[in-house]
Amino acid sequence: MEILYWAIVIIMFIISFVGLVYPIIPSVVFIVGGFLLYGLFFDFKSFNYLFWIIEGLFVAVLFAADYVANLIGIKKFGGSKAAIWGSTIGLLVGPFVIPIVGILVGPFLGAILAELIVHQKDIKTSIKIGAGSLIGFISGVFAKAIIQLMMIGYFLFTVL
Template sequence: MDTIYWIIIIGLFIIAFIGLIYPIIPSVLFLIAGFVLYGYLFSFTRLPFSFWVIQGLLVAVLFGADYLSNMIGVKKFGGSKAAIWGSTIGLLVGPFVLPVIGIILGPFLGAIIAELIVHKKSLSHAFKSGIGSLIGFISGVAAKALIQICMIVYFIYLVV
């Protein structure tokens, strides 16, 4: 049974990484579910209070990285708050409208459309905001992947 339990826990971790690309999947919940499931199925004794505090801090960093990377990417390329909101909406809607490619086009087009509609910016300025949004999204995925890897490595360090 231990093998089946580990397959389920690893499956939860894999789903958490899929959530980096598809933001509709709450990555953090799947990571935490894997940790809690381990504790429930095996034992919480290997996961001391300090583990949960550190994981909680890393969860806060995950949320901050997501927001900051998008904001910095858009702002660096001259985008407005509307572009940030547009890219966020595009990130959520894009994968449903255009599966697979929508995850890239959604934030890009969302930022452009927001700049054009809300601030009546030129197409070239709106395009720059879209590029910033895309760079912010990609850097955010990379940062969150690194943080999630750290969370899992710390977990494995304690339980193995």
């Protein structure tokens, strides 16, 4: 049974990484779910207050990394708050409208459309801002992947 329990915990962690490219899947919920399942399957004794505080800080950094990477990418290329909102909406809608590539196309088009509609910027500038959104999204995915690996690594350090 121990192998089955570990397999379930690992599957939860794997699903959390799928959430990096499909933001509709809440990555952090699956990571924390893996921790809780480990506690239910084995024991919670390994999880002291320090564990939960550190993991809580990782969760806060995880959320901040996503927002900050997008913000920096858009602002660096001259985008506005409208572009940030457009990018976020595109990120959520894109994968459903255009499966697979929509995760990249959605934020790009969302930022472009927001700048064109709200601030009536020219197409060249809007495309540049859309590229900034895409760079911010990709940077955020890498940052979140590193943070998630650190969360799982600290978990393994704690329980093994």
